[in-house]
Amino acid sequence: MMAAEGISAEALTRMARLSGTDPVVVLSGQRAEVLGMTPDARSVVLISAAEPLSVNHITRLSDPLNPEKPDAGLTVRSTDIPDWAQGAVALAKLSRLLPAAVVAPTTAEMADCFHVSAADVLSYRPIAARSLKRVAEARVPLADAEDARVVAFRPTDGGIEHLAIIVGHPDRDHPVLTRLHSECFTGDLLGSLRCDCGDQLRGAISQLSKSGGGVVLYLAQEGRGIGLINKLRAYELQDAGFDTLDANHQLGFDDDERTYLPAAEMLRLLGISQVRLLTNNPAKVEGLARHGVQVTERVPHVFPSNGHNARYLRTKATRSGHLF
Incomplete structure (x- = not known):
């Protein structure tokens, strides 16, 4: 192929x-x-x-x-x-x-070619998630949370890396304030106004610091799992009139290609079984619960819109069920 x-x-x-x-x-x-x-x-x-x-x-x-x-x-x-x-x-x-x-x-003439079974491809994502290991950890003082550490996770055989940003010293005997954040190069790093990702990331870190501690899981799921290049393609389609979900469909993707199994496995490895989830997205609550993490509370995480992301946020509310 x-x-x-x-x-x-x-x-x-x-x-x-x-x-x-x-x-x-x-x-x-x-x-x-x-x-x-x-x-x-x-x-x-x-x-x-x-x-x-x-x-x-x-x-x-x-x-x-x-x-x-x-x-x-x-x-x-x-x-x-x-x-x-x-x-x-x-x-x-x-x-x-x-x-x-x-x-x-x-x-028959191609018998010596490298073969991968379809079953192996289809089972890769859950296997990679369940094989995540802690591979590195370092103290990383942040502008809004000087007492912070970053823990890196990677599948045993290599692959996509996910990060946990641990702010302060969360009490694992009680539900830990937690944010699942999909990486967003344009929003987190460039300060793009097309989304609210940068505000959500920095706002979460600040809120964790003020509340005494918690965890941000920084997941390698750019563009709701379609990758940066495809996200840029989706932006071009949005500029042509499609909303964020229909742009995904035009490219051939589902509304949301993410899985929350990696997040659940990271929490397990961090010794966290109960969370207060900082999110507007009910699918994240359901996704963690499906993989054995108890969500004791959904904590709203809302930021002001602007002229560039108002339609995007409206679509998330009306078509994806986000709670603003």
Whole structure:
């Protein structure tokens, strides 16, 4: 398989030659629904054509920023989808690429090629989360919390790193004031006005310090789990009129691609089983509870809007159920 966004004419020719058949395109259900190919956004679809698919065909199918529409006459399969198709989309998402892939079957001549089972790809995220280990820790005085430490977590075999910012000395015998914060390069570092992430991060650290201590889990889940590049693509779509959720769908992603299993595992490793959760998002409360963390209280975490993020915050309230 190859990611659709990296395909070239040479790669298509090579795949067809090696497999002895024409490659097919696999799209996420969200992208297929946007294109009107299936009414069910949960399914993955396989797309083929009477003639071999070209790079232009594939780009039209996978890239919402391409103004040209997909060609008519495509064959769309949305039932009895094989595991390898599900695995291809999952692998693209893990790689922070558009969730679309070009796939061709292997042959006996390719037996010495490196193989990864679809089951292994589909199970990677929970396995990586459950294998998180504390790998480093340091005192890091912060502007709003001089008594702070950063603890780094990483899967046993390497991979994405998550951080815990521990402010003060939280009492683990009582529910710990906790914030789950998905990394946001544009908001946290650049001070972007398109979101409220920077305000939420700095506000959480300040509130933890004033209340005697707590934890911010800084999760490597940029753009609600789609990655920075795809978030920038979503911004371009938002500038064209889509809201934050519909922009995700245009790209082929769900409303929210995050999982809160890493957060639950980090809390377990920190010896925290009960939290007062600093959030406006009920899904975070439900996500932690699903993975064994008791949320004794949801603590509101609201900041003023501005002319650039008012629509974004309104969408979170009306379509994602955030409580402001």
